[in-house]
Amino acid sequence: MLKLDGVDTYYGPIHILQKLELEVGSGELVCLLGGNASGKSTTLKTVLGIVKPRSGSVEFDGEDVTGRPTSYRIGKGMAIVPENRRLFAPMSVRENLEMGAYLHGGGTKEDWDRVYTLFPLLHERRAQLAGTLSGGEQQMVAMGRALMSRPKLLLMDEPSMGLAPILVEKNFEIIQQVHESGVAILVVEQNANVSLAIADRGYVLQTGRVVLSGPAAELLRHEDLRKAYLGR
Amino acid sequence: MLLAIWVFYAVYFSPTQGWTFFLQLTVDGIILGSIYALIALGYSMVYGILKLLNFAHGDVAMIGAFIGFGVLTLLGGPLSPAIPVVALVACMFVVAMLGSGFLGLAIERFAYRPLRDAPRIAPLISALGVAFFLENSVLLLFGANYRNYDGYDLISYNGIHLGGSAGVFVSYLGVMVITGALLLMVGLVALVRWTRFGKAMRAVSFDREAAAMMGIDPDRVIATTFFVGSALGGAAGVMFGLVYSQIYYLVGFLAGLKGFTAAVVGGIGSIPGAMLGGLLVGLVESWAKGYLNGNVADLVVFGILIGVMLIRPQGLLGTPALQKV
Numbered sequence: 177m178l179k180l181d182g183v184d185t186y187y188g189p190i191h192i193l194q195k196l197e198l199e200v201g202s203g204e205l206v207c208l209l210g211g212n213a214s215g216k217s218t219t220l221k222t223v224l225g226i227v228k229p230r231s232g233s234v235e236f237d238g239e240d241v242t243g244r245p246t247s248y249r250i251g252k253g254m255a256i257v258p259e260n261r262r263l264f265a266p267m268s269v270r271e272n273l274e275m276g277a278y279l280h281g282g283g284t285k286e287d288w289d290r291v292y293t294l295f296p297l298l299h300e301r302r303a304q305l306a307g308t309l310s311g312g313e314q315q316m317v318a319m320g321r322a323l324m325s326r327p328k329l330l331l332m333d334e335p336s337m338g339l340a341p342i343l344v345e346k347n348f349e350i351i352q353q354v355h356e357s358g359v360a361i362l363v364v365e366q367n368a369n370v371s372l373a374i375a376d377r378g379y380v381l382q383t384g385r386v387v388l389s390g391p392a393a394e395l396l397r398h399e400d401l402r403k404a405y406l407g408r
Numbered sequence: 409m410l411l412a413i414w415v416f417y418a419v420y421f422s423p424t425q426g427w428t429f430f431l432q433l434t435v436d437g438i439i440l441g442s443i444y445a446l447i448a449l450g451y452s453m454v455y456g457i458l459k460l461l462n463f464a465h466g467d468v469a470m471i472g473a474f475i476g477f478g479v480l481t482l483l484g485g486p487l488s489p490a491i492p493v494v495a496l497v498a499c500m501f502v503v504a505m506l507g508s509g510f511l512g513l514a515i516e517r518f519a520y521r522p523l524r525d526a527p528r529i530a531p532l533i534s535a536l537g538v539a540f541f542l543e544n545s546v547l548l549l550f551g552a553n554y555r556n557y558d559g560y561d562l563i564s565y566n567g568i569h570l571g572g573s574a575g576v577f578v579s580y581l582g583v584m585v586i587t588g589a590l591l592l593m594v595g596l597v598a599l600v601r602w603t604r605f606g607k608a609m610r611a612v613s614f615d616r617e618a619a620a621m622m623g624i625d626p627d628r629v630i631a632t633t634f635f636v637g638s639a640l641g642g643a644a645g646v647m648f649g650l651v652y653s654q655i656y657y658l659v660g661f662l663a664g665l666k667g668f669t670a671a672v673v674g675g676i677g678s679i680p681g682a683m684l685g686g687l688l689v690g691l692v693e694s695w696a697k698g699y700l701n702g703n704v705a706d707l708v709v710f711g712i713l714i715g716v717m718l719i720r721p722q723g724l725l726g727t728p729a730l731q732k733v
């Protein structure tokens with residue numbers, strides 16, 4: 177579904193991603209772990225084409241999309257729940273969801289039904305301005321917005337940041353539900369415990385390099401990772 | 409509030425006329441204000457999406473006025489129009505709006521887009537450069553002379569008398585300007601509120617990168633915004649020509665400055681703000697011309713700009729820099 181091959185990404189002169197190799201199979205749930213500033217968000221932005229790699233390639237759904245603009249990739253089936261959610265605060269919940277389906281004519285009835293069934297609260301709050309929602313509600317909008325485009329690959333950047341533990345759990349339930357419906361997912365998390373528990377595979381990033389990767393169950397048992405992330 | 413006191417004072421102690429004179433000035437102010445509001449919208453839309461003060465906007469309106477003049481001349485001129493007047497005026501507006509719109513597109517593409525990531529002073533300088541470029545191009549092509557629009561000859565010297573022949577007079581031309589501006593504004597509001605482009609425009613204005621993450625192409629949305637804003641400016645230019653009956657290469661300067669003032673007073677970036685600001689500037693200018701004199705009118709207008717900025721820096725309907733979530 178997604179394959180990064182030898183990707184080098186720079187911000188100006190600063191070399192961020194270094195020879196990054198990463199793969200997400202179709203229908204797979206892959207977790208990307210790493211400390212602050214290790215390049216997790218940059219990886220997702222490179223996948224989307226928000227930043228362009230200086231070398232290496234991004235392959236998506238059997239096609240090399242390295243030179244393609246973001247809109248093309250979204251149209252082809254990527255969607256993202258960005259870091260800090262990035263909702264359009266002065267727009268209503270409904271309009272935010274609509275933006276998610278921007279390239280799909282604003283969403284079919286099915287899309288709306290699916291999202292509103294997953295998050296009945298959003299239907300209730302559809303006229304409310306997104307900026308006035310609580311953090312948990314905003315997370316639902318961000319998730320719903322990404323799902324409005326019927327993605328084949330869902331990218332998520334720290335979806336549980338700033339949520340109460342109970343909501344984090346709820347959030348992961350929904351992620352799993354989406355996963356089970358056949359969507360491939362690449363999720364960035366600081367919370368290794370919870371994310372590895374539902375993931376198929378994982379990567380650990382350190383200063384822009386993959387330092388560890390493998391099946392989730394293996395990573396959970398890995399000594400270094402446990403020391404670094406799980407605190408035990 | 410101060411404005412209200414001043415208006416009351418002016419009316420009450422006016423040596424000559426009473427309320428009729430005041431209402432006449434008000435009507436004239438609304439006509440003028442409609443034009444300023446259309447110009448202000450262009451400033452505000454562009455500022456909203458790029459945080460750029462497009463100082464070339466007044467001159468885009470001026471070009472619109474000249475395009476309208478060109479159409480008028482080609483189709484026989486104000487005294488012997490080759491086609492029915494209604495069709496002629498419609499042609500002037502359509503061609504001027506398209507012309508100004510495409511000019512706006514070109515300006516964005518060649519003068520602003522290359523500087524998108526430059527320090528904010530750079531596009532501002534570029535804007536001033538474009539303004540001078542447009543003014544001097546017209547100076548070169550048409551000379552410094554006034555060109556006669558003769559809007560009243562073209563449309564009609566007649567109008568509506570409210571309250572008898574000694575009452576308030578609204579020319580048909582004035583009625584047309586107000587109605588036209590109103591229609592354009594209603595259209596714009598509908599466009600921004602309900603259409604796919606309007607929503608994308610609001611999304612890009614608020615957070616360009618997040619909009620891109622939704623598959624919106626910010627460059628296209630920004631370009632379209634320039635087109636729409638500039639087209640409104642072009643319409644304002646034609647209205648200006650019709651109402652003042654003549655134009656020359658610098659009409660965009662002062663009209664642009666007034667439109668800019670209107671946008672800032674109303675709250676730059678806010679569409680209803682631009683409309684309200686335009687109306688206020690038009691009214692104040694008209695009242696000041698009537699009760700004081702023409703020379704101090706601009707002084708009062710810009711004095712009000714400074715006053716509003718001191719009391720309410722974000723403008724009347726502006727929101728103080730909304731935090732991104």
Ligand SMILES: Nc1ncnc2c1ncn2[C@@H]1O[C@H](COP(=O)(O)OP(=O)(O)OP(=O)(O)O)[C@@H](O)[C@H]1O
Pocket residue numbers: 187190192210211212213214215216217218219259
């Ligand atoms: N637009 C930018 N311009 C310059 N440097 C940037 C930019 N965005 C990110 N960086 C730098 O790139 C590095 C990696 O950033 P990135 O956001 O990918 O980290 P991250 O792993 O997502 O961190 P966090 O867990 O804090 O979100 C950081 O050192 C950051 O300062």
Ligand SMILES: [Mg+2]
Pocket residue numbers: 216217218259333
């Ligand atoms: Mg990050």
